Amino acid sequence: MPAVQETIDQVRQIDVDQYKYGFETIIEMDKAPKGLSEEIIRFISAKKNEPEWMLEWRLDAYQRWLTMEEPTWARVDYPKIDFNDLYYYAAPKNQTGPMSIDDVDPELLRTYEKLGIPLREQEMLAGVQKSKIAVDAVFDSVSVVTTFKEELKKAGVIFMSISEAIREYPELIKQYLGTVVPTTDNFYATMNAAVFTDGSFVYVPKGVRCPMELSTYFRINEKGTGQFERTLIIAEEGAYVSYLEGCTAPQRDENQLHAAVVELIALDDAEIKYSTVQNWYPGDKDGKGGIYNFVTKRGDCRGKNSKISWTQVETGSAITWKYPSCILRGDNSRGEFYSIAVSNGYQQIDSGTKMIHLGKNTSSRIVAKGIAAGFSQNTYRGQVSAHRRATNTRNFTQCDSLLIGDKCGAHTVPYIEAKNSTAQFEHEATTSKISEDQLFYCLQRGIPEEAAIALIVNGFVKEVIQELPMEFAVEAQKLIGISLEGSVG
Amino acid sequence: MNIATPILTPIKLTAAETALVDAFTRQVGELPGDGMVLVARDNALDGIKTEGLPTRRVESWHYTDLRALLRAIPADTNAPFIEQRPGLVSNAFVLPVLNGKPDVKTSIDGVTIGSFRDRLMSDDHAHIEPRGSDDAIGRINTSFVRDGLVIDIADGTTLERPLELQLSQSAGQSHMRFAVSFGAQTKGTVIERHSSLSDDASLVSSVSDVVVGDGADILWIIFQAQGPVDTHLAQMNFKLGANAKLTLYVINTGGKLVRQEVHGVTVGEGSDFQMRGINLLGGDTHTDVTFTLGHDVPNTTSTEIIRNVIFDRARGVFQGQIRVAPDAQKTDARMACNTLLMSDDADFSAKPELEIFADDVQCGHGATVIDINATHLYYLMARGIPENKARGLLINAFVAEIVEELDDEQLVEALEDVISAWLDKHA
Numbered sequence: 001m002p003a004v005q006e007t008i009d010q011v012r013q014i015d016v017d018q019y020k021y022g023f024e025t026i027i028e029m030d031k032a033p034k035g036l037s038e039e040i041i042r043f044i045s046a047k048k049n050e051p052e053w054m055l056e057w058r059l060d061a062y063q064r065w066l067t068m069e070e071p072t073w074a075r076v077d078y079p080k081i082d083f084n085d086l087y088y089y090a091a092p093k094n095q096t097g098p099m100s101i102d103d104v105d106p107e108l109l110r111t112y113e114k115l116g117i118p119l120r121e122q123e124m125l126a127g128v129q130k131s132k133i134a135v136d137a138v139f140d141s142v143s144v145v146t147t148f149k150e151e152l153k154k155a156g157v158i159f160m161s162i163s164e165a166i167r168e169y170p171e172l173i174k175q176y177l178g179t180v181v182p183t184t185d186n187f188y189a190t191m192n193a194a195v196f197t198d199g200s201f202v203y204v205p206k207g208v209r210c211p212m213e214l215s216t217y218f219r220i221n222e223k224g225t226g227q228f229e230r231t232l233i234i235a236e237e238g239a240y241v242s243y244l245e246g247c248t249a250p251q252r253d254e255n256q257l258h259a260a261v262v263e264l265i266a267l268d269d270a271e272i273k274y275s276t277v278q279n280w281y282p283g284d285k286d287g288k289g290g291i292y293n294f295v296t297k298r299g300d301c302r303g304k305n306s307k308i309s310w311t312q313v314e315t316g317s318a319i320t321w322k323y324p325s326c327i328l329r330g331d332n333s334r335g336e337f338y339s340i341a342v343s344n345g346y347q348q349i350d351s352g353t354k355m356i357h358l359g360k361n362t363s364s365r366i367v368a369k370g371i372a373a374g375f376s377q378n379t380y381r382g383q384v385s386a387h388r389r390a391t392n393t394r395n396f397t398q399c400d401s402l403l404i405g406d407k408c409g410a411h412t413v414p415y416i417e418a419k420n421s422t423a424q425f426e427h428e429a430t431t432s433k434i435s436e437d438q439l440f441y442c443l444q445r446g447i448p449e450e451a452a453i454a455l456i457v458n459g460f461v462k463e464v465i466q467e468l469p470m471e472f473a474v475e476a477q478k479l480i481g482i483s484l485e486g487s488v489g
Numbered sequence: 490m491n492i493a494t495p496i497l498t499p500i501k502l503t504a505a506e507t508a509l510v511d512a513f514t515r516q517v518g519e520l521p522g523d524g525m526v527l528v529a530r531d532n533a534l535d536g537i538k539t540e541g542l543p544t545r546r547v548e549s550w551h552y553t554d555l556r557a558l559l560r561a562i563p564a565d566t567n568a569p570f571i572e573q574r575p576g577l578v579s580n581a582f583v584l585p586v587l588n589g590k591p592d593v594k595t596s597i598d599g600v601t602i603g604s605f606r607d608r609l610m611s612d613d614h615a616h617i618e619p620r621g622s623d624d625a626i627g628r629i630n631t632s633f634v635r636d637g638l639v640i641d642i643a644d645g646t647t648l649e650r651p652l653e654l655q656l657s658q659s660a661g662q663s664h665m666r667f668a669v670s671f672g673a674q675t676k677g678t679v680i681e682r683h684s685s686l687s688d689d690a691s692l693v694s695s696v697s698d699v700v701v702g703d704g705a706d707i708l709w710i711i712f713q714a715q716g717p718v719d720t721h722l723a724q725m726n727f728k729l730g731a732n733a734k735l736t737l738y739v740i741n742t743g744g745k746l747v748r749q750e751v752h753g754v755t756v757g758e759g760s761d762f763q764m765r766g767i768n769l770l771g772g773d774t775h776t777d778v779t780f781t782l783g784h785d786v787p788n789t790t791s792t793e794i795i796r797n798v799i800f801d802r803a804r805g806v807f808q809g810q811i812r813v814a815p816d817a818q819k820t821d822a823r824m825a826c827n828t829l830l831m832s833d834d835a836d837f838s839a840k841p842e843l844e845i846f847a848d849d850v851q852c853g854h855g856a857t858v859i860d861i862n863a864t865h866l867y868y869l870m871a872r873g874i875p876e877n878k879a880r881g882l883l884i885n886a887f888v889a890e891i892v893e894e895l896d897d898e899q900l901v902e903a904l905e906d907v908i909s910a911w912l913d914k915h916a
Contacts, residue, residue: 403850
C-alpha cells in the first residue's frame with residue numbers, strides 16, 4: 001500500500017528528533033555526591049528537614065534494597081545500570097523546597113514558561129484558560145512552587161509537595177505512605193522508598209469534590225541525576241479528585257533514570273482520576289540517550305463503591321516499565337485503565353496494568369492502544385485476577401496494536417486468572433496495520449492520504465483520549481501528532 | 490557496586506528430582522544409543538540436576554510449578570502386561586505402544602514404520618535435544634527416551650483409514666518419542682491416544698516431531714485420557730511446508746498432572762494451521778496446554794479455538810503465543826480461549842500472547858472466562874428441562890461444537906461419546 005510505504009519512509013526520516021522539550025536550563029545546582037549509600041540517604045533526609053521516623057523508614061528500605069535484584073522479565077533491553085554513578089539529589093541553589101513565586105529563580109520560571117506550564121496564578125486567571133489548574137512544579141529533586149494552595153485549603157483540600165507534607169501532616173503520611181506500594185514491593189519501588197526526593201501529596205477530605213484539576217509537572221534537568229518522586233493521593237469517603245501529571249527532560253547522550261512511586265487510596269464512594277502525559281526525552285534517532293522510566297503506580301479502592309481511573313499517554317522515554325494498577329478491595333469498586341503508548345525510534349515500552357479483584361461485584365475496564373513505529377518495541381503486559389471470594393466480578397479488556405513500518409514490534413502479554421466461577425472476564429487483542437478499506441474510503445472522498453491516516457489513527461486512539469480531562473486531551477492529541485509526524489498530519 | 494550479588498549455591502533437589510537423577514544412574518547402562526545421543530542425555534539430566542524442574546519463576550511455566558506439583562515419580566519397574574484395545578474408531582489402523590513398547594507393523598501402502606529405539610541405536614545424531622533450558626519435558630524425555638515410532642508417509646500417499654497411535658500404560662514410566670514425516674501432497678488422519686489401563690500411578694513423557702510436507706493435508710488428534718493419578722508430560726513439535734495444512738485437536742479428559750505442549754513453525758508460504766482444544770477438567774487435577782506458533786514466512790494463516798470446562802477443584806491453564814517474524818507479511822492469526830468455570834474451588838489462568846514484528850498482518854486473540862449463561866439456562870428450564878440436565882446440555886453444546894467441525898462422521902460420534910460419558914460422570 002503506497003500510503004503506508006510513504007509513512008514508513010517519513011517516519012524513518014523524521015523519527016524521534018522531533019522532541020521539543022530537549023533544552024537545558026543553565027542554573028547553579030546544589031548536589032549530593034554521586035552514589036547511593038546510607039550517608040546519601042541521611043543527606044537527603046537532612047536536606048528535606050525530615051523527622052527521624054522518615055529517615056528510619058528510608059534506611060530500612062535501603063537495607064532491603066541491597067538484598068534485591070533488578071527485575072529482568074520485562075521485554076526491554078538495556079545495559080546494566082550502575083546505581084552508584086548517579087546523583088540522587090540535585091536542586092537549584094537556594095531552593096530547598098517550594099517558595100513564593102517571587103522568590104523563585106527567574107531562570108526556573110523561564111523554563112516553565114518555555115514548557116508552557118503556567119506557574120503564576122494571576123496569569124492563569126488572566127489567560128483564556130477557563131478552568132483553573134493547580135500546579136506543583138518539581139525540578140529535579142525539589143518542588144519549586146505549588147500554586148493555588150491557599151484556595152484549595154479553603155475547600156479543605158491539601159495539595160503540597162510530599163516533603164512539606166511529611167513535616168506538616170506526619171500523621172496522614174504515617175497512616176498511608178507505603179500502604180499501597182509497600183517498601184518491599186519491587187526493586188525500583190524499594191529504591192524509591194530509600195531515596196525519594198519530592199513529589200506531590202493530595203488529601204481530599206470526606207465529601208469534598210476538589211474544586212479544580214490538580215497537576216504536577218516533573219522536569220529532569222541536571223546531568224547524571226536520577227529523579228525519584230513519590231506521590232500520594234488520598235480521597236476520603238465520597239471525595240473526588242482529578243489529577244494530572246506531566247514530565248519532560250533535556251536532550252542528552254547519556255541515559256537518565258526516573259523511578260517513581262505513586263500511591264492512590266480511595267475510601268468509600270470516593271473517586272480518583274489520574275492522568276499522565278509522559279513525554280520524557282526518548283533518545284535520539286540512533287537510540288542514544290533518553291530516560292529510563294521505571295515506575296510503580298498503584299491505586300487501592302479500599303472503600304466500597306470507590307473508583308480509580310488511570311489514563312496514560314506514553315510517548316516519551318527510551319525505556320518505559322510501568323503498570324498502573326488497581327486493587328479492587330472494596331465491594332462494588334471499579335478500576336479503569338486507558339492507555340495510549342506510542343513508540344518510535346529505538347524506544348522500548350513494556351506497559352500495562354493489573355486489576356486485582358478482591359471485593360464482591362467489582363468491575364474493571366482496560367483499553368490499551370499501542371502504536372509502534374521506527375525500530376521500537378511496544379509491549380502490553382496486563383494481569384486480571386479474581387480472588388476466590390470475589391463473586392460477580394467483571395472485566396473487559398481490549399488491547400489493540402497498530403504497526404507502522406516493518407522494523408518495529410508489537411506484543412501483547414495478558415495474564416488472566418479466575419478463581420471464582422461467577423467471574424466474567426473478556427479479553428480481546430488485535431494487531432493490524434491501517435486498514436486498506438478505511439483508507440480507500442477516505443481517499444475516495446477526496447481526503448489526502450496523510451490526513452486520512454491521521455484520521456484513522458485518531459479514531460484508533462479516540463476511546464482513550466476521551467477519558468483525558470479537556471485541557472490534556474488537546475495536548476495528548478498534539479503529542480501523538482509529533483511522535484508520528486510525517487505519518488499523521 | 491553496593492548491590493549484593495546472589496551466591497550461586499547448588500539447588501537442593503526435591504524428592505522427584507532426586508528420583509529422576511537416581512533412575513538415570515540406574516538406567517544409563519541400558520539406555521539405547523551412544524555418541525551424541527548419550528551426550529544429549531547427559532546434558533539434559535545435568536540440566537535437571539543443576540537447575541531443578543521449573544518453578545513459577547520460569548515464564549513458560551508461570552502457571553504450572555512443576556517443581557512443586559511433581560511430588561513423586563512412580564518406580565521404573567516393569568509394568569503389568571496389557572493388551573491392545575479396539576481403536577477409537579472401528580476402521581482405524583492401530584499401532585499399539587503398550588507401556589512404552591511399540592509393536593511395529595508395516596502393512597500400509599506408502600507408509601514406512603520403524604521403532605525409535607532402532608534410530609537411537611543406529612544414528613548417533615538422532616535429534617533428541619530439548620528445545621531450550623526451560624524445556625523440562627524435553628529434558629526428562631531426552632534423558633530417558635527408550636523407544637517410540639519412526640513413521641514416514643511417502644509423497645502423494647492418502648491414508649484411507651485413520652492411523653491410531655495407541656499409547657497405553659498400566660503403571661510405572663514410559664518415555665517415548667515419535668518422528669512422523671508426511672511427504673508432499675499426503676492426506677490422512679492420525680489419532681494419538683493416551684490412556685491408562687490400571688489404577689496405579691504412571692509417568693508418561695511423550696514427544697512427537699512432526700513434519701508436514703508441501704501441500705499435505707493432515708488431521709492429528711491428541712486424545713489424552715490417562716488415569717486420575719497419572720502424570721502426563723507431552724510435547725508436539727511441528728513444521729509446516731508450503732501450502733500444507735495441519736488441523737490439530739487436543740482433547741484432555743484425564744490425568745492428575747498434565748502438561749501438553751504444542752510448538753509449531755510455518756516454513757513454507759501458504760500454509761495453514763488449525764488447532765481446536767477441549768479440556769474437560771474435574772477432581773483435584775492440574776492441566777496445562779501450552780502452545781507456541783511461529784509464523785516465520787509470509788502468507789500463512791492460523792486459527793486456534795480452545796474450550797475449557799472446569800469442575801471441582803481442578804486447575805486449568807492455557808498459554809498461547811503467536812509470533813510473527815519480521816518478514817512474515819500477510820500473516821493472519823487468530824486465537825480464542827473460552828472457559829466455563831463450574832466451581833468456586835476451580836481455577837483457570839490464561840496467557841494468550843502476541844509477539845508481532847511484521848506490519849502487514851492481522852492478528853487477534855480473545856479470552857473469556859464465564860459462567861453458564863443465565864438466559865440460556867432459563868430458556869431450557871422454562872421448557873420443563875430440570876436445571877442439572879439443562880446445564881449438561883449447555884456444557885455439551887459448548888464443547889461439542891468444536892468436535893462437529895470434523896468431517897469424519899465416525900470420529901465425530903466417537904468423540905461426542907467421550908464428551909457425553911465424561912460429563913455424565915462429572916456434571
